[in-house]
Amino acid sequence: MNARESSAACGGHCSVAHEIPGRIRLRSRRLYDPELDVAYLQAVVEALPGVTQARINPRAFSMTVEYDGNPHTRTRVLGVLRDIPAEAYFAGARHAAQASLSGVVTQGVSAVLTPFLPEHIKAPLSWLLGLGTINDGLLTLLTEGVKVEVLDASAVGFSLLRRDYSTANAIVAMLGLGEYLEQWTEQKSNDLLKNLLRPSVEHVWVERDAREVQVPFGSLGVGDIVICGAGELVPVDGTVADGEAALNQSSITGESLPVHVRPGDDVLSGAVVEDGRLKIIARTVGGETSMARIGRFLENSLRSKSSSQTRTDELADRLVPVTFALGLGLFALTRDIRRAASVLTVDYSCAIKLASPVAVKSGMYTAGHCGVLLKGSQALDNLARIDTVVFDKTGTLTRGNLKVTDLIPLTDMDEHELLALAAGAEEHYSHPVARAVVAEAQQRGLTLPPISQVDFIVAHGVSAFVQGEQVLVGSRHFLEDDEGVDCFAAASFARRLRGQGKSLLYVARQGVLAGVIALRDQLRPEAAEALALLKERGIRNIVMLTGDHKDTAQAIAEQLGCIDEVHWELKPDDKADIVRRLQSRGGLLAFAGDGVNDAPALISADVGICMPGGADLAREAAQVVLLEDNLKALAVARDIATHTQHVLRRSFQAAVGINSAVLLLAAAGRLSPVTSAFMHNASTLGILGYAAASGGRKPASVRHVRTQHDSVKGVA
Structure with a gap:
C-alpha cells in the first residue's frame, strides 16, 4: 500500500x-x-x-x-x-509534552555548562531552552488562569530578563527531569494495568450442526453462533439471533443499569448476561473484541483520581496564586526583581501534584505484581480506610469446589439417573454447585440427556426441558415456594445432612420431587489466618453471609474464628440490603465475593473484592480483583493501600514544610534566585523520588502469598 x-x-x-x-x-x-x-x-x-x-x-x-x-x-x-x-475524547484530556531522556540530558548538560559559556552563546541558548516553558505558561494563563505552568514561566522569564541564565536553565532542567520521571513511572504502571486487563475467556459455547458444543475461544470465527447464559461474559461483538437477556454493560458504557436485548440487537464484547440466555452471531472475534473493555478500564483506572488526590490537587492549585501574588507584591514594594524572581521559583503545587499520581500509580503497580488488580485510584484510597469486611461464604471463605457426597432418589430413578438429570440441566451454569454436579457425572462416565429451553434463575436454580418434560434443579425454597413442588418427603434426612455441614440440591421432574443431592465444601486452608491478618490491620468488623442453613453457617463461623457477625439463608437481594444496612452505621465497607449473585453487593459496597475464579459478572462489578487464589492477598492489598496513604501524607508534609521555609527565606532576601531555584527543585525531585521508591515498595506481608509474576498477565 x-x-x-x-x-x-x-x-x-x-x-x-x-x-x-x-x-x-x-x-x-x-x-x-x-x-x-x-x-x-x-x-x-x-x-x-x-x-x-x-x-x-x-x-x-x-x-x-x-x-x-x-x-x-x-x-x-x-x-x-x-x-x-x-x-x-473527554473534556479533561491534556497534552503534556512527552519528555524524552535525550531532551532531559540535553537540558541538564546545558544548565551545568551555562556558567562557562561565552555571552553570545549563553543568551540565545538560554532563551531557546526556556521558550517552551514560557509558551506553556502563556497558553495556561489564557485558557485556565494562574496555574503552576504560569509560575514556572514567570520564574524562567524573570531570570532570563535579568540575564541570570544559570538560574533559568537550572529551572528548565529541573522541570524537565521531574516531568520525565513522572511520565516514566506513570507509563510503567499504566502498561502493567493494561496487560492485566486481557480477557480470561478460554472456552465458549457455540451452536454447530444443531448441537451446543464447547470450543476454544481462539477457534471462534466470524458467523459462529455463540451461546451465553446468565453470569457469562459476552466474548464477541455481534448480533442477537435468538433469546432475550438483561445485559450489564458497565465495563463498556459506564451505565450501571442493565439493558434488555432481543433478536436483532447488537451486543459488544465485555458485556455480561445478568439474566436470560442469548445466541449471538459473531461479527468480530479475537483481540479486536477486547477494545471496548480496555477503553472503559482505562477511563476508570487511569483517567480517574481518588478523592484524596482531588483534595490534594485542589489545595495545590489554591497555593499557586498565593506564591504568584507574593512575588508580584514584593516586586511592587521593593522594586527588587531579584527577590521577586527568588519567590517565583518556589512552588508548592509542583511537588504536591507530581508526587500524588506517582505514589498512587506506583502503589497500583506494586499491587498488580503482588497479585491484586486495583480498578482505579479510588479503590486504593478506600482500601486504606475500610473498617468492615463482609465475606460471601461460598467460593471466598471456602474453596468453592463442592463435592457430591450423597445421592438420594425419591422416585423409581436410580442414583445415576438422578445425577445425569441434574447435571444435564446444570451443564451450562457457571455456579459452583452446578460445576460440582457436572464434574461428578463426568467422573462416573454418565451420558447426559439432551436439554432444551434452559432458564437460569440467579441464586435459585435452573429450569430446563428433557424430552418435553420440565426439570427443576435448585434450592428447597426455589422448588417448594416458587414452583409449588412438595418437598416434605425429604424433610427428615435433609435435617441430618445439614447437621453434617452439607448443602442440599433438590431435583424435580414434572412437578414431582425426584431426589436430593448433598454436597460439601471445604474451608480455604488460609482463610482463618487471612481473617486474623485483617484484624491485625485495623478491620473492626468481619461479617459472613451465606445462603446456607443456620446450623451450617454457625459451624463454619466457629471454625474460622474472627467472625463478628453471621447472616444465613440469604437471597442475592438480601446480601446487598445487609451491605447497605452496615454502611448506614458509618465507616467504609468492603464486600468479598465471586458469584453471579454477589454482583449487587459488590456494587453497593465501598470496595467490591472478587476472587480470581469469580464469575465474569462479579469480576466486572468489583473494584478489586485478587489475581492469586489466596485470601491473604487481602492483607497485602490493605498494607499497600495504607502505605500509599502514608507516602502521600509524608510527601505533602515535606512539600509544604520545605517550600514554606524556602519561600520565607526568599521573601526576606536571604536567598538568591539560583539558590532558591536549586532548593525548590532539589526538594521537588527528592519528594518525587521518595514517592516513586516508597510507593513501589512491596510490603513485608507479601511473603504470606506466593506471587507468580508470569501468571499475573492475562488474568483480569
Missing part, C-alpha cells in the same frame, strides 16, 4: 511519515485534538491483534506503531485513525 492508498485508508485524516517492515509512523492533526485522551487511544491500538506497541506524540502529530508486519494489521491500525472511538 503506497502513501496515497494509506491516506485513503485513513479517510484522508493521516499520512505515512516513515515505514519499515513491522514499524510505521503516521502523522495526523487529529492527534493534537485538545480533548483526545492519548493513553486511551494508545490502548485501543495496542489491543489490535498483531500490534506490540503504540506510542503517540501529540505535539508532533505522530503515532508510531510496532506490529507483526501483517498487511491486515496495518489496515486495522489505519482504520483506528480513520474512526477514532468517541470514548477517546
